[in-house]
Amino acid sequence: xxxxxxxxxxxxxxxxxxxxxxxxxxxxxxxxxxxxxxxxxxxxxxxxxxxxxxxxxxxxxxxxxxxxxxxxxxxxxxxxxxxxxxxxxxxxxxxxxxxxxxxxxxxxxxxxxxxxxxxxxxxxxxxxxxxxxxxxxxxxxxxxxxxxxxxxxxxxxxxxxxxxxxxxxxxxxxxxxxxxxxxxxxxxxxxxxxxxxxxxxxxxxxxxxxxxxxxxxxxxxxxxxxxxxxxxxxxxxxxxxxxxxxxxxxxxxxxxxxxxxxxxxxxxxxxxxxxxxxxxxxxxxxxxxxxxxxxxx
Numbered sequence: 412x413x414x415x416x417x418x419x420x421x422x423x424x425x426x427x428x429x430x431x432x433x434x435x436x437x438x439x440x441x442x443x444x445x446x447x448x449x450x451x452x453x454x455x456x457x458x459x460x461x462x463x464x465x466x467x468x469x470x471x472x473x474x475x476x477x478x479x480x481x482x483x484x485x486x487x488x489x490x491x492x493x494x495x496x497x498x499x500x501x502x503x504x505x506x507x508x509x510x511x512x513x514x515x516x517x518x519x520x521x522x523x524x525x526x527x528x529x530x531x532x533x534x535x536x537x538x539x540x541x542x543x544x545x546x547x548x549x550x551x552x553x554x555x556x557x558x559x560x561x562x563x564x565x566x567x568x569x570x571x572x573x574x575x576x577x578x579x580x581x582x583x584x585x586x587x588x589x590x591x592x593x594x595x596x597x598x599x600x601x602x603x604x605x606x607x608x609x610x611x612x613x614x615x616x617x618x619x620x621x622x623x624x625x626x627x628x629x630x631x632x633x634x635x636x637x638x639x640x641x642x643x644x645x646x647x648x649x650x651x652x653x654x655x656x657x658x659x660x661x662x663x664x665x666x667x668x669x670x671x672x673x674x675x676x677x678x679x680x681x682x683x684x685x686x687x688x689x690x691x692x693x694x695x696x697x698x699x700x701x702x703x704x705x706x707x708x
Contacts, residue, residue: 549578
């Protein structure tokens with residue numbers, strides 16, 4: 412068993428940290444907003460007052476924070492991971508950030524005698540709670556082998572996709588697909604409602620055919636119930652669409668439908684829906700149709 416410092420106890424990080432504790436590891440959690448460690452403490456972990464305190468004796472440091480600047484602050488600040496972790500510490504970044512920044516951070520880690528891998532996840536809050544996340548890993552072969560036993564505690568599908576930064580690139584592609592599927596599901600539900608179709612029956616039969624998907628299985632019920640409690644917030648998906656559209660432009664890769672969905676995500680954010688689950692894209696479709704709250708014009 413290892414000592415794991417877990418930085419970031421939010422919607423995703425909290426259940427992941429708890430899984431490590433229940434697996435028998437010594438887990439020390441830290442969150443910049445206090446009061447988020449109750450579940451971890453109940454699972455057998457402890458809470459630190461600072462990143463430096465959390466990581467000073469850790470074998471592994473796990474990071475799950477919202478965006479590239481957050482990861483940079485956690486790793487590079489004076490009180491951060493790189494300045495306070497022991498040489499040889501394995502740093503697993505579960506966050507979804509820019510691939511170029513990940514590559515820069517990995518280089519910096521190597522120069523400091525640390526090991527950094529990018530291991531962004533897919534599966535949302537349900538995947539985090541059930542330890543069924545899909546984890547796409549950018550790392551050296553050696554570092555991936557060292558990290559894999561830890562990744563398998565929280566993930567069901569763990570795949571080494573290439574060197575540092577590759578995990579973030581695959582995650583960007585994942586977010587492109589998910590956003591497109593959610594938008595089209597929202598449009599389909601709005602279309603079906605316009606014709607007075609039995610929505611639950613329609614979703615059931617659609618799920619049994621080629622239109623079936625994990626997005627339909629997980630998000631259609633939220634849309635029908637108008638339950639937009641966040642499993643993954645629109646504001647975070649907006650950030651991810653910015654990553655993929657920027658990276659695609661730099662690579663000369665056309666993503667015409669993705670660019671449209673990125674604009675629809677930005678519109679949802681601008682209309683005050685940023686704190687909602689990304690299934691809340693349905694509200695944007697309804698606004699475009701002249702509807703409000705699932706009603707008629």
